[in-house]
Amino acid sequence: MSQFTWQRAVIKVGSALIAPDGKACSSQFLLPIAQFIVASRAQGKEVILVSSGSVAAGRGKIGYKHYPSIAEKQAMAAIGQTHMMANWARLFDFDCGQILLTSDDFHNRTRYVNIKNTLRELLRNNALPIVNENDTVVINELKVGDNDNLAAYTALVAQADTLIICSDIDGLYDADPRQNPSAKFIPRVDEIDHKIHQLAGGAGTSVGTGGMRTKIQAAEKCAKSGIQTLIVNGRKPEVFEQLALSKQPGTLFIPSKNRDSARTQWLRHTLRSKGTLVIDDGAQKALINKGASLLPSGITSVLGSFKPGEAVDIRYKDQIIAKGLCLYGNSELAQIKGQRSDKIETILGYSSGEVAVHRDDLVLL
Numbered sequence: 179m180s181q182f183t184w185q186r187a188v189i190k191v192g193s194a195l196i197a198p199d200g201k202a203c204s205s206q207f208l209l210p211i212a213q214f215i216v217a218s219r220a221q222g223k224e225v226i227l228v229s230s231g232s233v234a235a236g237r238g239k240i241g242y243k244h245y246p247s248i249a250e251k252q253a254m255a256a257i258g259q260t261h262m263m264a265n266w267a268r269l270f271d272f273d274c275g276q277i278l279l280t281s282d283d284f285h286n287r288t289r290y291v292n293i294k295n296t297l298r299e300l301l302r303n304n305a306l307p308i309v310n311e312n313d314t315v316v317i318n319e320l321k322v323g324d325n326d327n328l329a330a331y332t333a334l335v336a337q338a339d340t341l342i343i344c345s346d347i348d349g350l351y352d353a354d355p356r357q358n359p360s361a362k363f364i365p366r367v368d369e370i371d372h373k374i375h376q377l378a379g380g381a382g383t384s385v386g387t388g389g390m391r392t393k394i395q396a397a398e399k400c401a402k403s404g405i406q407t408l409i410v411n412g413r414k415p416e417v418f419e420q421l422a423l424s425k426q427p428g429t430l431f432i433p434s435k436n437r438d439s440a441r442t443q444w445l446r447h448t449l450r451s452k453g454t455l456v457i458d459d460g461a462q463k464a465l466i467n468k469g470a471s472l473l474p475s476g477i478t479s480v481l482g483s484f485k486p487g488e489a490v491d492i493r494y495k496d497q498i499i500a501k502g503l504c505l506y507g508n509s510e511l512a513q514i515k516g517q518r519s520d521k522i523e524t525i526l527g528y529s530s531g532e533v534a535v536h537r538d539d540l541v542l543l
């Protein structure tokens with residue numbers, strides 16, 4: 179078994195472990211995880227927990243039915259969250275700090291910095307941050323949507339070196355073992371390419387959300403930022419014994435060598451685009467081959483509504499090839515698209531610069 183070492187980890191625990199019967203909290207699988215957290219902290223390591231399960235933990239309290247409405251799920255989450263936090267808190271003799279986040283909180287630079295500061299201060303004070311999505315204030319379209327991606331965002335903002343996803347399966351297989359009993363186990367993934375994405379199916383139970391698909395998305399976000407991801411079976415106590423001995427159970431996703439800077443990570447993964455700039459052949463070559471800025475002359479159409487300084491997708495033909503912060507709003511760009519930069523001032527009556535998206539504010543996807 180390979181060695182597995184880390185210093186600051188986000189540990190994500192799925193609903194199937196928090197509320198295995200899908201109706202209420204249980205400690206059945208949490209004790210080995212809690213013991214591992216305690217032992218790791220005693221060695222000077224830092225842990226942030228991302229815990230799912232509020233909906234499942236509150237389900238039994240809100241007249242259980244198979245397809246609850248969004249408001250019913252929000253009510254389940256509000257009740258279940260307190261049960262879930264209490265369930266964790268009684269396993270530790272240090273403080274737990276509850277952090278409830280939405281997708282918007284990661285996309286907004288000020289909130290992002292506040293999340294970072296709060297996490298750092300909790301860790302400095304030896305508390306255990308426990309993160310979940312704030313289900314009360316978001317509907318499906320506005321959610322991160324699954325706690326695997328929420329855990330990846332948390333790992334990025336916390337500058338963790340490791341994400342450990344505790345699921346109800348040993349790790350990644352070449353097919354969903356629940357559908358295909360002869361599926362083969364994959365202990366290590368060096369590069370997350372489209373073939374790896376294709377292996378992943380959806381949730382295996384009605385309690386979980388996203389299945390292996392969202393776990394691979396999370397691992398990819400982390401890998402691009404130099405963070406290793408390990409998927410393990412949180413139902414098996416021996417997994418945490420192995421981890422405590424610096425052994426590697428489960429599937430390990432190796433981080434990319436070319437680590438993004440914190441700003442690039444934010445641009446690439448957390449900032450939400452408000453519009454799209456469609457570009458021509460020349461601009462596509464300049465961006466891809468020369469790492470150039472995007473000039474108004476290379477833009478053929480402007481979609482969406484955005485203000486100066488907001489993020490936009492950059493599309494060539496049918497593919498989004500880059501993302502960046504645009505110096506002009508959509509109405510200004512509609513006037514200067516296709517024009518030479520020295521015409522900007524004449525057309526608009528002012529100029530915010532000769533480029534539409536500066537290469538320092540641009541990431542290739």
Ligand SMILES: Nc1ncnc2c1ncn2[C@@H]1O[C@H](COP(=O)(O)OP(=O)(O)O)[C@@H](O)[C@H]1O
Pocket residue numbers: 192193194195344345346347349350351352353354355356377378379380381382383385386387388389390391
């Ligand atoms: N290629 C695959 N390898 C392993 N598991 C897979 C694969 N494709 C889909 N799955 C499913 O993903 C499930 C785990 O995800 P999920 O049900 O969302 O649980 P969690 O609560 O841990 O997030 C597994 O139980 C399995 O059925």
Ligand SMILES: N[C@@H](CCC(=O)OP(=O)(O)O)C(=O)O
Pocket residue numbers: 191192193194229230231232233234255310311312313323324325326385386387388389
């Ligand atoms: N905020 C929701 C998250 C649900 C979720 O992502 O579940 P899972 O796939 O088990 O991690 C909850 O706590 O129920």
